[in-house]
Amino acid sequence: MSQQTFTVQGMTCGHCERAVQTAIMTLDPQAEVKIDRAQNLVEVNTAQPREAVAAAIREEGYSVAA
Template sequence: MNQTFTVQGMTCGHCEKAVTTAIKTLDPDAQVSIDRAQNRVEVTTEQARETVAAAIREEGYEVVS
């Protein structure tokens, strides 16, 4: 299922890698696309939306929506 998150605090490539790694830890088959300029993270996964959001938050980023 496709999920889109608005994530605040991603400022560099390291941030993108941290978010991607957190999501891939939940689901190694997840597809992750990050648009830092738009604060957008798009994820294709079977994981629940709140589970993915929690993984992003655990990395220190704010999930706005």
């Protein structure tokens, strides 16, 4: 498992946080997800490739910075 940090734009409420967390947990049910909406940061501890996690977040409609 590796620690990955993403800058995610567009999270404005608790529903947004849950959508991002659910997308990641669907990809990897064992993932540990921490979200700091105020800083637009999502930290994920997962065995999944970085691009797969970013794609899961983007599929929910959020912008992920490289």
